[in-house]
Amino acid sequence: MSDTPIKMRVRETVILRVIGKGFVPFILLFALYVQFHGDYGPGGGFQAGVIFAAGLILHALIFGLDALREKIPPIVVEIGIALGALIYGGVGLVAMLNGGEFLDYGVLDHHEPAHGQHLGILLVELGVGITVTFVMVAIFYAFAGRSRQ
Amino acid sequence: MGTFVVGSMIEVTLFAFMIALTLYIARIRSLFAAAMLFGIFSLISAGMLTLMDAVDVAFTEAAVGAGISTVLFLGALGLTASEETRPLHHRLSAKLVVIATGLMLAWGTLDMPAYGDPDAPIHHHVAPHYLEDSEEEIGIPNVVTSVLASYRGYDTFGETTVVLTAAVGAMLLLGGGLTRARDDDPDADAHGEGSA
Numbered sequence: 001m002s003d004t005p006i007k008m009r010v011r012e013t014v015i016l017r018v019i020g021k022g023f024v025p026f027i028l029l030f031a032l033y034v035q036f037h038g039d040y041g042p043g044g045g046f047q048a049g050v051i052f053a054a055g056l057i058l059h060a061l062i063f064g065l066d067a068l069r070e071k072i073p074p075i076v077v078e079i080g081i082a083l084g085a086l087i088y089g090g091v092g093l094v095a096m097l098n099g100g101e102f103l104d105y106g107v108l109d110h111h112e113p114a115h116g117q118h119l120g121i122l123l124v125e126l127g128v129g130i131t132v133t134f135v136m137v138a139i140f141y142a143f144a145g146r147s148r149q
Numbered sequence: 150m151g152t153f154v155v156g157s158m159i160e161v162t163l164f165a166f167m168i169a170l171t172l173y174i175a176r177i178r179s180l181f182a183a184a185m186l187f188g189i190f191s192l193i194s195a196g197m198l199t200l201m202d203a204v205d206v207a208f209t210e211a212a213v214g215a216g217i218s219t220v221l222f223l224g225a226l227g228l229t230a231s232e233e234t235r236p237l238h239h240r241l242s243a244k245l246v247v248i249a250t251g252l253m254l255a256w257g258t259l260d261m262p263a264y265g266d267p268d269a270p271i272h273h274h275v276a277p278h279y280l281e282d283s284e285e286e287i288g289i290p291n292v293v294t295s296v297l298a299s300y301r302g303y304d305t306f307g308e309t310t311v312v313l314t315a316a317v318g319a320m321l322l323l324g325g326g327l328t329r330a331r332d333d334d335p336d337a338d339a340h341g342e343g344s345a
Contacts, residue, residue, distance in 0.1 A: 034208075038291065038294050039290065039291055040291055042204040042205045042207075042208045042291070042293070043208055044205070044293075044294055044297065044298070046308075047205075047208050047209055047212050050209075050212040050213055050216060050217050051216070053217065054212070054216050054217060054220070057220055081317075082313070084313075085309050085310060085313050088305075088309055089306065092302075092306070102303070103306065105302075113286070114285070114286065114288035115288070117286070117288060118287075118288055118289060120298075121287070121289065121294060121295070121299055124298050124305070124306075125298055127309065128305065128309050131309050131312060131313055132309075132312055134316075135312050135313065135315065135316035136217055138316045138319065138320060139221060139315075139316060139319045140220070140221070140224060142320055142322075142323035142324065143224035143225060143227070144224055145324075146323050146324065
């Protein structure tokens, strides 16, 4: 008995398994929509990251923790957590190198400050999304992995 | 006028649901039911925030409160018992402190401006600038994103760091074999995480 009771129930019930399996790609796609449509509608990196992680966790509930670990090894999760924050901070530093202040995206485009703002927001939201996704997966790994012992 | 009455009726109903849920969660002993009711509570608060036209916040509440938190609660339930242990005795002093704090908080809200009051201080600081000039300065339609990612980019960077710190804390405390494969010796796993 190495799994938590909840996961066993999801895996043993055919209806939950079949329907859940079909939902995973749509949840991931919706997360990408929320990520890149955040400029125009509600949403952004944080919400997108949480939804993307929810899709991955659903995958783990259906196929088991090991199946997700094979696709997203813990080392990738650890790198991803840091990478997102690094992208965010990196955008700020690039803005400084271009002669602006920290996180002043206007200087990222020399001709049109609004374009620089657009690019900066896209990149920092991407950083937030990456960090939040992998943080949620890491916390899930920490909880689910512990119950095996 | 008619839509206003219907709107406030929906708000009152949702609020009544939230109060009832809170009381029920406080009394219920089954942790599984409590975790599920927390999710429902978050979903209803997301509905409340949608009624207040705060769709970005409502979205976050639905995704985090009703979604991920419920999953993490269930994951934590796998590590503990399914029933809350009965307290040995009810302390009257604790109840009095809770009631007094609640009354003080309610009293504090009396000083706040009325909901939707256009003269409220928050609408006269930087908000007019954001609403009027962000289209030109930032060039994206969603003002909330403009404020979060650009005008308040520094704060959002801090929040991202907080999320990162939360994960590091969870990894250090729970271990969970994040760095080791699970075929390894489980004892070595726990020690390895601590020193990492």
